[in-house]
Amino acid sequence: MAKYWNEEIECMSREDMTALQNEKLVKQVRHVWDNVPYYKKLMKEKGVTPDDIKSIDDLHKLPFLKKDDLRECYPYGLLAVPLKDCVRIQSTSGTTGKRVVAFYTQHDVDLWEDCCARAITAAGGTSEDVCQVAYGYGLFTGGAGLHGGSHKVGCLTLPMSSGNTERQIQFMRDLGSTILCCTPSYAAYIGETLKEMGLTPDDINLKAGIFGAEPWTEEMRQEIEKSLGLKAYDIFGLTETSGPGVAFECCEQNGMHINEDHFIAEIIDPDTGEVLPEGTKGELVFTSLDKEAFPLLRYRTRDICVLSKGKCSCGRTLIKMTKPMGRSDDMLIIKGVNVFPSQIETVLLKDFNATPNYQIVVDRVGNSDTFEIKVELTEDMHTDTIKSIELLEKKLSADIKQILGIKAKITLCEPKSIPRSEGKAVRVIDKRKVYNN
Secondary structure, eight states: OOOOSSHHHHTOOHHHHHHHHHHHHHHHHHHHHHHOHHHHHHHHHTTOOGGGOOSGGGGGGSOOBOHHHHHHTTTTTTOOSOGGGOOEEEEOOOOSSSOOEEEEOHHHHHHHHHHHHHHHHHTTOOTTOEEEEOSOOTTSHHHHHHHHHHHHHTOEEEEOOSOOHHHHHHHHHHTTOOEEEEOHHHHHHHHHHHHHTTOOGGGSOOOEEEEOSSOOOHHHHHHHHHHHTSEEEEEEEETTTTEEEEEEEOTTOSSEEEOTTTEEEEEEOTTTOOBOOTTOOEEEEEEESSOSSSOOSSEEEEEEEOEEOOOOTTSOOSOEEOOOOOBTTTOEEETTEEEOHHHHHHIIIIITOOOSOEEEEEEEETTEEEEEEEEEOOHHHHTSOHHHHHHHHHHHHHHHHHHHSSOOEEEEEOTTOSOOOSSSOOOEEEGGGGGOO
């Protein structure tokens, strides 16, 4: 039986949700116009004023915001309330250029934690659960968001942060953790470590995992569920819009419900900016409806996905987004071919049951791109003959070429030779960037 944190909102009729969004959007546009000079300037340049926005049907009239705008306005240029009204900042984990800093009033924090409480409840969480939060704390939004959501639900909350994996497992066993929150790559690493310690999923009590902050495939979900003995749920969010909890998976595990009372989602053509119809793949755009301190209108996420309003067996009427299918800005172009890392991961995990620990290395020698995929051997595969390993490399190379249309050099590496991550996994090393400064 489906569980809801806020059934009135999560199961609201489409008509009532549209009316709520209309009311909030009109108010939010006025708030931004009156308090954010930078966005007011963008609106004027596009020839639009708050009087032109009467409902969500007028959303397309507003200008987009991009990450470049956020960096240009660093740190206070998009702040919409007096600084004295802010109680917290969070920041992106980016390592190039200026970081994006998001501000929160207490109202914004409450809103965010409420969204995370919905996600935990959808995963079966109640006040009877022990929730182990192994996302990073600090400026990164993962730890703070799920920590606050866990408190709201009433779970016993273990603020573990990431790292020290054997201690994670010790606490997991000693305190009987039932819900694990972390990145999918770290969840996979915990499962790997559990096995190395001579333990099985029967030695822990996990029933659910809430994993996000990086792309992962259905094949990786199955691996994690098997290694930890839980049901793995996806969660989506961005620091720019608050953090994790913008969207969350329910028991169907086939798309994430967007919290539409707080965020309007659009899908656009990433090249033209044209709004695309429901069911069309394109770039995801979010508008924050009731954030006070850092309200972004039509923010381009660069995530590629599909939106669907189809009926869900869980009873929720909130629109669904698919797992991101890649990004319009981190897509690799190799020898003129568009390549998404998720395509490669699907081949490695599904077709060959290979370890999810891999790295894509792209370089340029002369005027030609080189394309290498390093894949760790499992302990079982490591004992195979050289000939069988060579055959596997050839088979992987052939299947990658069939999927992508270009050939990759496959290098099968010793077990544990690719660095593990306790945060976001570093899947792509693009050495060509040194030539493009």
